[in-house]
Amino acid sequence: MKTTISILLITFILGFKQLYQEITIEEPEFSGIIILVTSETSFEQLEKQKASTATKADIGAALFGVSKGKGMNMVNGLQxxxxxxxxxxxRLIARVRENDRDPVEVVNxxxxxxxxxxxxxTIVTGTVNFNQSTALDIEFIPFEASKYGQSSYxxxxxxxxxxxxxxxxxGSRDVFNLFGVD
Structure with a gap:
């Protein structure tokens, strides 16, 4: 009976430790850098590109003098x-100016x-119909965040x-930090 309890206790402690292993990666050196945590001790910096803004008009609408189109932000490359x-x-670590704000206000x-x-x-950011423009609601991915180090999440x-x-x-919404999921 004691052996069974001891085995269960050790299994529980080891499982709990694996579940909550502490990340030992240093914060990125500069504000605005986001890294992908690949293990508790290793990481990869996200691809970074400055987004271009463009509009795309409907050719049929242009022929008849009706202004109809959509605004978008885009970056080069398919993936x-x-x-x-x-x-x-x-799991990501994002270095920000200050990590005392609600992360949802800082990270999209x-x-x-x-x-x-x-x-x-691309991501569509708005539409234009006749002389009226509308900003679209971008569907943001929900996340959980906690303070990490002195100035990161x-x-x-x-x-x-x-x-x-x-x-x-x-503070830098036109700079996209990019990654993909396969």
Missing amino acids: SPVRIAEGEKL IFRMEQDLKKERR LIEVPEIPAGEYAITLD
Whole structure:
């Protein structure tokens, strides 16, 4: 009986320790850097690109003098070289100016669409109809975050489907930190 209890206790302690292993990665050196945590001791910096802004008009609407189009942000390339497997928990460390604000106000994670013809990734940000423009509600990916080090957040997303994603930080919304899920 004592042996069984001892074995169960040791199993519980080892399982609990594995579940909550502490990450020992140093904070990124500069504000605005986001790294993908690949293990408790290793990481990979996310691909970083400055997004371009563009509009796309409907050719039929242009022929008849009706202004109709959509605004978008885009980055080059069909997919990011930084990849994680679908079903794997996404863990990131984002260095920010100050980590005393609510992380939801500072960090945005969203999915991008692939434009196969032009070999780029895009996100539609608004529409224009006649003389009226509308900002679209971007569907942000929910996440959990906690303070990490002096000026960073540890960001965790339990499940994220396959696709291409971007992360922006407050103060530099035109700089996209990119990764993909296979």
